Amino acid sequence: MTITQYQKPHLPGILALCEAEDWPSLPADPVRAHAVFTAPGVTTVVALDGEQVIGFAYLQSDGHIQAHLSQLAVHTNYRRKGIGRALVEYAAPLTGAQRIDLVTDTAEDFYATFEHRTFAGYRIYPG
Template sequence: MSITQYQHAHLPGVLALCESEGWPTFPADANRAHAVLTAPGVTTVVALDGDEVVGFAYLQSDGHIQAHLSLMAVSKTHRRNGIGRALLEYAAPLTGAQRIDLVTDTAEGFYAAFPHHTFAGYRIYP
């Protein structure tokens, strides 16, 4: 298993992971997904098992202080093998940020294993 920065060739694997998680936004428009994953201020990394994308993390950052983990997924067949942690540890320095904020409704135990502070939060849908 290896972790590397996202490239266009990884897009089908990232989209497949999103579909398996029931996340329709990226798979709905592959060109838009690639544009988002490579936008200025974005860090996207993938976990590879050979040529197969088995995980990815997508973070947005100001490059100095703040980053936000927007999406992260690891394939169900590869979970509990340290891939999620490896993705975050690889991506964090690439963002240039001092901290990473995130929202989760399914992985509290995973994220609680990192040094952290817990805050109440909201997601606004304009």
């Protein structure tokens, strides 16, 4: 396994992972997805098995204090092998931030394995 920063050839593999997770926003518009993954303040990293994308992490940051882990996915055949942790640990210093916040409704046990503090959170959908 190799972890590296996102490049455009990784996009189809990331979108396939999103579709497998039933996350429709990025696959709905691949051009927009590429723009999201390369936007200022964004860190996107991928885990590769050869050329196959087997995981990715997408974070947004102010570059100094705060980062937000927006999405993390690992292919079902590769889970529980340390790939998710490796993605977060590789991406974190690239953000320049001191901390990473996130919201999860499916992976509490995984994120609890990191040094952390737990807070309540909300996702707001403007008008």
